[in-house]
Amino acid sequence: MEDTRSRQVVIAGAGVAGLTAALAFSERGYLVRLFEQAPRLEAAGAGIQLSPNATRILRQLGVLDRLLPAAVRPEAVVLKDAATLRELARVPLGEAAERRWQAPYLVAHRADLQDALMARLAERPDISLVTGARVGGIATGPRHATATVEIAGKTVEAGGFLLIGADGVWSAIRAFGGFSAKSRFSGELAWRATISAGSVAGEALAAVGAANCVTTFLHPGFHLVAYPVSNGTAFNLAAFTRGEIIAERWSGHADPNILLGAMRGTAAALARLAEDAGPWTAWPIHTVDQAQPWTTPAGIALIGDAAHAMTPFAAQGAAMAIE
Structure with missing residues (x-):
């Protein structure tokens, strides 16, 4: 169990940042458990610009x-x-x-970017995606972090050596993980x-x-x-x-x-x-105040809008999430 947990990453949020992160960890040999609060994946927003720093990845x-x-x-x-x-x-x-x-x-x-990410995700057996899953709390230990996840009226625990908050500007992981920054x-x-x-x-x-x-x-x-x-x-x-x-x-x-x-x-x-x-x-x-920390020693990290939501700047919001 401990060996599995040492190679497992838990990600909250299946937007652009979360899906990309899941693929990146999978490519490096990690097991990934990906949880999305929405009952089904829907592409928030409409168009998206992808500059070369993003398309290269x-x-x-x-x-x-x-x-x-x-x-x-x-x-x-x-x-x-x-x-x-x-x-x-x-x-x-x-x-x-x-x-x-x-x-x-x-x-x-x-939606087309999301479909492309999902198509690639489906080819990776080491990634599991669960929708309709809401993170209700976080516990941390010396070498692991555990999320309490509510799924269809049941509560399960998902632990790993790293917990990623990719759950957007109103991030639950940011609140539960002890990060002081709130969105404004x-x-x-x-x-x-x-x-x-x-x-x-x-x-x-x-x-x-x-x-x-x-x-x-x-x-x-x-x-x-x-x-x-x-x-x-x-x-x-x-x-x-x-x-x-x-x-x-x-x-x-x-x-x-x-x-x-x-x-x-x-x-x-x-x-x-x-x-x-x-x-x-x-x-x-x-x-989100970008001067605030986006990682903790307990193994929690924020990415995408959870870490650096910002006003429009050179169409780099999605590219930063991917990077």
Whole structure:
């Protein structure tokens, strides 16, 4: 029993960070028990940007080839003035970027990334995944950590030499593990929508030159990021504004007039796009104090948003979780 525990890792949370961590530990010969609180895996969010620092790791873990058929290689990252649609800056991507960084820059739907990770997970018999499993407490010993997990009304204990909290910005592991940092609402709301490329909004987006690129429209009151997903059949839109706190979960209800009001003074085509692309889903952006410890000597570690949730920064949230 002790020998098995010394080679076992327990992970709470089966999002991007948790699934990637499970594969990484499995590749190194460890047994992995992965617990997810949700009754089934659902991809929170919509689109996701995967820069070469992330896709290089996905390739090493055997995930990249499974993702490529559904992903898009954008031609560039483009910054535009939201009021005039004038191009402010451009960073070439595509084949040139792949030659430079030896890995592709991709955009994809988060569900497609999750499917690719799960497909690889299914090939690893040393990883067990249990959904509908809520961690209710933690105990630590000299060389192990044990999580008390509630599954279908029953309580089980899962122990290993390492317990990973990959359970997001509102992490239970962070609370149970004695970490002092709590998440803090940043004062910003993120708004997301996914639109068909053939829809009125999709055609309007293509008309302003955003069909084959990651395009960010900049304005004093907001910024809007748009890029193709699902092999180019849809566009992901993500806008960021100031706003009041809403429910502490991935998405909630917020007045869409907050977004529409923030977009006053933008180009007419962009303002119409915001209306045609609805309904928008809002979620609160929370941060975690990154100066706080993210490991304990007792064998507990935080990764992903549990450790370093942050406001949008160079589209690196998911990449940091993977790294």
